[in-house]
Amino acid sequence: MRARAKRRSNTLSTLFSSIPRSRCTTSGKTSVDIRSHHRSRRCFSGILILTLSYNVYWQIRPREGSQSRCYQKLNNLDRKMMLSAGPQQHGGPTQHASWSPYDNNGGTCVAVAGKDYCVIAADTRMSTGFNILTRDQTKVCKLTDKCLIASAGFRADAITLHKTLQTRGIMYKHSHNKSMSCVAMAQMLSNTLYMKRFFPYYAFNLLGGIDNEGKGAVYTYDAIGSYERTGYSCQGSGQALIMPILDNQLKAVSPLLVPPQDGATPLTQEQAVDLVKDCFATAGERDIYTGDEVEIYVINASGVHKQTQELKLD
């Protein structure tokens, strides 16, 4: 723990040297080696420049509907009340302190499905505004032995969602004497999100796992439950930075093909993990809500395996 504390205090030197960790390593043993990094740099530098001009802030900003309108109205009607110090007397017009039921704690999730494996990863930074709340908060939750969920967005909603899914998964197992399949879990997540259609969970989810045929599966969602099975996906604050990289490197299968094609990527498991690490290193360069550490889970026939990779702390 002490070593970690020291690492944190070195933030400034990391910042000024401006050498990201992934590029510091010279040993070929490290999973993100220089060659692969530079190769990928060349490949998608054009795309990167395009991407960086994107707005990296969140796309669906929660709005305070009636409340803010109410606040405005009171403001206009009773400017006089603002003069009196302190909280208002009972019975008089109330001065509203504005509050939003939502927060955005940022973070990025990436998932890649292969023929017989699935990689799902998320960074561990939790922020609010320009504050980093903690550098060590997992976004990934194991739902069954073959199915994991990763959620960016509002942490309190994500925790609630994870708890609900986990509980229902356990109840399913108790009543059916088998684990819920990944496909069923994906449908249930959609239903659970849509149940709160008019006060949505502000969580951006990826579900990854192995389906009943043993193939890798990635399900990608919006906040209100629309979902799609894909070969790879990315959600959260770094989405605009990472998604084009994945598109460039992996190529999505056209959904218009008949019969429908399998979306699984042709990469080996090791290649997929390397790609995910590169993605997070890239997003961490520009997105202030992505950093600190990335947790990478690989789900395959032998179970769930976790590894971590350090990201920049700035």
Add this chain to the structure above:
Amino acid sequence: MIPAPQKHSYALGPGVVAPAMHPEYGRAIQELNNVNYPKAGGQPFVVDAGHGVGGPHQHTQYPYVTGTSVLALKYKDGIMVACDTLGSYGSTKRYKSMERMKPVGKFTLIGASGEYSDFHYIMKLLDELTTDDYCHDDGQNLTPTEIYNYLTRVMYNRRNKFDPLWNSLVVGGFHNGESFLGTVGMVGTCYTDSHVATGFGAHLARPLFREKQYDDMSEDEARALLEDGLRVCYYRDKNSINKFQIAKVTAEGSTISEPYALITEWGYEAFVNPAAAAVGTW
């Protein structure tokens, strides 16, 4: 003739109708109660709030008496928590001896910033749980993690009802040789870490903690670091006073210190003429 009650009062129980619910007496009771509205603000006392007088149930729209930052960190023997003892009324330093840290059971301590009456309500909920534990007398007590998760749910549920408890809470505990430190916000945002701070403390004190805190630090080091945090908060946060309490939770249980003051220095040149180094300000 008074018609038989069609529905019962939630507060009084089945078969009993509250006066305010009664169609005949409703208006009279309401007028009567209007006379008795507290002049200093707050809700009038009614047995069956929400069904009675004064229109619909009011949600908290504004915090009244508030406390400022709470700082806390892990150290060798457990958790140390600190805050000042001020209860502000808007910008008025209204109550100067409020304890904003309270023990819960044997292993846990809660520190609260934000609305003070909401904190009392939260403590009432927790005291009910600990009393229940005590009555069972089975040696099973709520652990710090359980209390933290419970509070997370309470805060999140109230947020879901658009009636939030206006607090940021710090939960510190030591149980089975392991220390626990977490925080829960008004809308249910929660996390655990080696050091936490609410309010201004997140901006002013946590950078110091990030620099110096490590989990094996001694009690003296931890206290010195916390006092540094308190001092910068006192220098920069106008809603704070130089009267602090430091609490710790260790294997021996929790102790909260008597209030004391820190030595401060206001004679720095940069304090005397702050604009000197910043051309263009006033």
